[in-house]
Amino acid sequence: MTLNQLRAFVEAERLGSFTAAAQALDMAQASASELVRRLETELDAELFVRGSRTLTLTSAGQELLPYAQQSVEAADHGTRAVRSLGSLGGGTATFGVLRNADYYLLSNLVQMFHARYPSVRVRLVGQNSAETAAAVAAGRIEAGLVVLPIDDEGLAVSPLLRDEVYYVSASEERTRTPVTIEAFSQAPLVLYDAHYGWQDPTRRQIAERAQLAGVTVDPLIELEHVEAALKLVAAGVGDTIASRAVVAGPTFPAGLRTASFAEPLYDTVALVRRRGHPLSRATRELARIAEDTLREIGAGLSL
Numbered sequence: 001m002t003l004n005q006l007r008a009f010v011e012a013e014r015l016g017s018f019t020a021a022a023q024a025l026d027m028a029q030a031s032a033s034e035l036v037r038r039l040e041t042e043l044d045a046e047l048f049v050r051g052s053r054t055l056t057l058t059s060a061g062q063e064l065l066p067y068a069q070q071s072v073e074a075a076d077h078g079t080r081a082v083r084s085l086g087s088l089g090g091g092t093a094t095f096g097v098l099r100n101a102d103y104y105l106l107s108n109l110v111q112m113f114h115a116r117y118p119s120v121r122v123r124l125v126g127q128n129s130a131e132t133a134a135a136v137a138a139g140r141i142e143a144g145l146v147v148l149p150i151d152d153e154g155l156a157v158s159p160l161l162r163d164e165v166y167y168v169s170a171s172e173e174r175t176r177t178p179v180t181i182e183a184f185s186q187a188p189l190v191l192y193d194a195h196y197g198w199q200d201p202t203r204r205q206i207a208e209r210a211q212l213a214g215v216t217v218d219p220l221i222e223l224e225h226v227e228a229a230l231k232l233v234a235a236g237v238g239d240t241i242a243s244r245a246v247v248a249g250p251t252f253p254a255g256l257r258t259a260s261f262a263e264p265l266y267d268t269v270a271l272v273r274r275r276g277h278p279l280s281r282a283t284r285e286l287a288r289i290a291e292d293t294l295r296e297i298g299a300g301l302s303l
Helices: 003-015 018-025 029-043 059-086 106-116 129-138 181-186 201-213 226-234 281-301
Strands: 092-097 121-126 143-148 155-169 240-243 257-259 265-274
Touching (some): 003 018, 003 029, 003 059, 092 106, 092 129, 106 121, 129 155, 129 265, 143 201, 143 281, 155 226, 181 201, 201 240, 201 265, 226 240, 265 281
Parallel strands (some): 092 121, 092 143
Antiparallel strands (some): 143 265
């Protein structure tokens, strides 16, 4: 049983003759009739009563008709879906973004994409880079933006932007000179991304440096969001870290001071996808817009 056989059968029933069905299917009348004959042979049952001017379904034909109509309709829907995806007239884009996406102007990503492709559905997931990498590797999302380092087994990684990470404090004394990892380990620290803790990529870099220096970094307070950490720092509770994009943002509290690390610390933002698995066109286009946005931001941060 083939789709062409079912399509000829459905059209012949709808139009009442093989001649009309052949015209609708853009084929010869003999071809349409032969397709239905082969279907009858396979089913070992006659589907039409022949001999009258208009085709009439037999009881077997009446049984088959709703299933044939559903099959043809499903195939047509599938064809339209694939074709619309190819032209970005439909489909779904699934993408992971950084927890601090707003500081890299990525909050406008969906708005920009939707303005260009209003028929494409978007599933945008904001989470810690460790979780984004795991979700991409598992196939739960197609691609995403992460801060390196991550566990990259099975992933293709494309670095896009390098953003310096600063030590942030309300204390002039503690920000007067570049901060060593030893001094950092002794400071009263308010660190964010508490859920992922030392799995967070920026904190992983700090932990590696501390290990090499033989010191331990033990934060005074851990919470989830950088904005909350900055408020506590502004209140004099302790010190934190923040990327240049955050420091340069409009919500960075007035009066806070920054210092580079003695060995400069950087967040490297990268695009990740599953190695050997091509992206759908919708997600590929969303990733392209995100890449363009980050490269533009990166050029500004390097000035």
